[in-house]
Amino acid sequence: MSRKFLETESPAWVTEGLITEAQRERLLARYPSDAVQAVGLLPLLGSILVGLSALSVVAANWQRLPTQLRLGLLLGSLVAAYAGGEYFLRRGNRRVGHGLIGLGLVVFGASIILTSQLYQLVGYDISGLLAWVVVGVLLSYLYTSQSLVLLPILIGAAVQTYCTQALGIFSYTIMALVALGSGYRWWRRPDTLVASVLAVGLLWQAALWVALSHSKITWFFIPAMLVYAAGDWHRDRPAARALQGPPLVAAYLFALGLALFGETDQYAGLLRPPVLAYLGALAAVFALSVAGKRQQGRLASLPDWLLLLPGFYLPGGLPLAIATLMVLYAHAGSVLARAHRSGEAEQLTLGTVLFVIATMVAYFKLTWAFLDKSLFFLIGGVLLLSLSWYLRRRNAQRLAAGVASVASPGSAAASPPSPPKPLA
Template identity: 45%
Template structure:
């Protein structure tokens, strides 16, 4: 919670006799700015310290004897972990976490530098998988969001490196990441961790499909499997965090299809999967998704599947149908935001509607309109729509806060 927001809103509560002045002061005392600042500084300091030490060691690595190199890596790692545990026991949780994270980064850097030192040849990313697995263990041990995100970044970067360097997808790395970090996000029900896991999962799916040189539409099968899993979340905020990245990927694909397709069906052969297997898989996922939505009484959210409608298999009208689907989806998100009185969905739907409008405008006018006039009219249209939607959103939210009927 923002202290500035609390200070501003709290004064209004006092004026409206919702809380007394004494209660207002006591509430403010629970949210001291310096506590948050002190909590962030150790983490930033550990990152800078780690980068500084690693850059210094890397610059002078060849001049340091091998035994000293090993001792240096071990000493820094042990000191970081020991220091982290010591400060944590003394009540300095953030500083202890920062040192533990530094030890984790040192552990990974030590794996890489040791391999270079002894000229070890790697044929896969097992070393990075070990590094990421250590991060998972630390995450469960300390229940740290920061170390969770570090581990997730290690697995994602390692998978990308494996695809580019070794031209292969690490099934072991993906399985450990999905089981360890996915289960942790599921149990903790943290919105940030769930969203970041969803993003990493979608990137893994993209890397997998590209690495296997499959038709691109197959990308949406594992992605929508993750979306379907989100329908079985009882906590809708966490479930929506899991589903937002798959929906964003589907929306982006629709936008690219509208803007980049030149109405030649043969151009889509490179991305269209076998219709029988693909559509059958999509129908199964749709049925499971509907079951989850029905169980959690969210059946109206089935309209989100409009982005996955298989328009690519039609003989004509593909770009128009995708454009209509984008408009329908953006209006649906806006409607759900107003219905649920959820500010995030209202703002997100507003952004989607503006983007879709500009996509339609660009698709319809780019080829024949003067480019200067194109940007001028487009800018004016965007500003007018933005003003109108923001005004509508502000009025709606003010009515909700004031308890007025809509």
């Protein structure tokens, strides 16, 4: 909550009797003005500039410095960052304190890399980088900070990228540390931003695994939908949605690409894994997802799995494009139906966008070649106007039903109760 919002809204709260004037003043005192916050950031910004200046000087003369001095600078920077973080935390300045702790984690990783270069350690030994991820995960448990939870996820993705691109290996330990370590931390303290970043980080590592192992691209969706299934088991619905968002986006883009470019069989060598192995693994993840949805009462979101229908096993051509478009339409319709039942405006907007995308893909894919351009755009405009009219009509019906449901209990309460009947 910002001070500007309080200054704007709190007088009306006092007028309506929600709070007193004294309480309003206490609330305003709790949230300092933007100017005070900006002044409070000046020492931090000045310290960062001084630190960057010292860092640039050291970097420019790094190779000329004695080995002991280099190690002393690395160790001193590490101790200074952690000690400064603890100092500000004890004084109640959590932002600066957590920022310095995060800086210490970054310095720790840089120290590992620079020390390896200094002593020319073996390049294929990733134990030092693995220790960096371990320390990051441990810090996320020691401190209640969103940034310190995000850092090990990003560090894990960066280290995994280095391992696959520079060393040609995939570290399952790093993926397990991020999935289990950071994942359990999020599970105990759900957060929507952390959920989104965690899902993207795990999907990135899954993509690196597919690329390094030269597997079929579709194997990517087994770990991706495992992330989705984990969201089905979490009680916090907003955090679960944030975790499931990236896998669903990836699945939708894949289905959209299949609808656009699936008319040829050029994709067969890239997308078709062994049937029994792939469908068995996908069925196991699907069963896990269904069990979670049933446990949390979210079976209405089961049509999300329509995007994972393995249509790429079908022969290419127009039938495959039409079948994929039908899947996209069915998925968009399920999102719209779910939004109308729950009354969520964001889901309604999302369903509308998905429906329009499917319509445009079908339109350009199936009609552009044989319709006159004027008739082409005319039909498209009529379709979009019809969709807009239908959605507005549905919203009006829901609003009328809501007003009626609110009015009916009041009228029933206003009528006097009937006298009890005499006993026979």
